[in-house]
Amino acid sequence: MSRLDSFIRRMQAQRACLDSAAGLIEDVPGVVLELGLGNGRTYDHLRELFPGRRIIVFDREVRAHPDCIPDDADLFLGEFTEALPRVFEQVGKTVALAHADFGGGDADRVAATAKFLAERLAPMVVAGGVIASDQNIPADTWESLPLPDGISVGRYHLRRAVS
Ligand SMILES: C[S@@+](CC[C@H](N)C(=O)[O-])C[C@H]1O[C@@H](n2cnc3c(N)ncnc32)[C@H](O)[C@@H]1O
Numbered sequence: 001m002s003r004l005d006s007f008i009r010r011m012q013a014q015r016a017c018l019d020s021a022a023g024l025i026e027d028v029p030g031v032v033l034e035l036g037l038g039n040g041r042t043y044d045h046l047r048e049l050f051p052g053r054r055i056i057v058f059d060r061e062v063r064a065h066p067d068c069i070p071d072d073a074d075l076f077l078g079e080f081t082e083a084l085p086r087v088f089e090q091v092g093k094t095v096a097l098a099h100a101d102f103g104g105g106d107a108d109r110v111a112a113t114a115k116f117l118a119e120r121l122a123p124m125v126v127a128g129g130v131i132a133s134d135q136n137i138p139a140d141t142w143e144s145l146p147l148p149d150g151i152s153v154g155r156y157h158l159r160r161a162v163s
Contacts, residue, residue, distance in 0.1 A: 013156040014042060014101065014134070016148040020158065021097050021130045022049040024145075028128040030096030031056055033087075035080060035117065040068025042101055056091070058083050080113060084120045095124045100133040110135060125161040133157045 001009075032050050034043050037059040044067070046055050057070045060079055069075070076083040080102070098121050103110055114137045122139040125131060131142060134156060138144075142159040 009152070009155060010134075013147070013151045015045065016151055017132045017156045017158050018042065018045055018049060018099065020148045021099070021132050024130050024160065025096045025128070028096045028126060028130075030094045030126050030129060031091055033095055033098040033100075033121075033124075034058065035084075035098065035100040036102040037062065037064050037068075037070070037075075038101065040064030042099060043070065044068045046099065050097075053096070056087055058087075080120075081116055084117075088120065088124055091124070093124055093126055095121070096126060096129045098125055098129070098131045098133075100131070100135070100137065103134045122161070127161055127163050129161045131157075131159040131161070133159075 031054045032046055034046055034055055034057045037043055037057050043055065043057055043064070054074065055070065056074050056076065058076050058080055061077065062069060076087055100117055102113055114135045118137045118139040121131065122141050131137065136157050138159070141163050142161050145158040145160050147153065147156065147158060
């Protein structure tokens with residue numbers, strides 16, 4: 001598979017999982033976390049999917065399209081390790097959807113980030129809430145969900161908090 005094909009499939013998987021998550025949390029109140037603003041593409045999609053919800057966004061820096069930069073109150077700059085505990089103090093266990101798209105680069109660093117996110121997100125996501133991620137971030141209190149039709153296993157990850 002060419003890198004172009006692989007990129008397109010990853011984007012399709014990402015969109016399908018976010019669209020699926022929107023249906024899954026329809027009746028689950030709470031905020032949305034976007035971990036990895038990047039260019040702002042998925043943040044923009046989340047804004048369309050969840051016009052009535054607060055979307056809290058994380059990244060170590062702003063490199064997004066000018067139309068996709070969150071308000072200051074919803075933008076937490078810095079490492080996830082530093083910013084996520086601050087947001088936990090602010091919102092507690094009120095997260096209905098956490099979308100994490102942070103992969104790329106050093107494999108050990110990505111694995112450490114996945115481990116950190118599993119530990120720190122688990123107390124924040126409400127029962128019935130969903131975790132969509134580009135990396136595998138398992139937690140004891142989350143169950144794996146099937147991926148939307150046509151999306152290969154491992155291309156994206158969907159989980160639901162059971163408690
Ligand atoms: C692949 S990009 C996100 C792309 C985005 N979802 C989009 O649609 O444009 C990953 C982003 O995660 C951020 N990131 C990765 N690890 C991070 C960490 N440990 N703390 C803060 N930001 C991190 C990077 O700076 C980068 O902007």
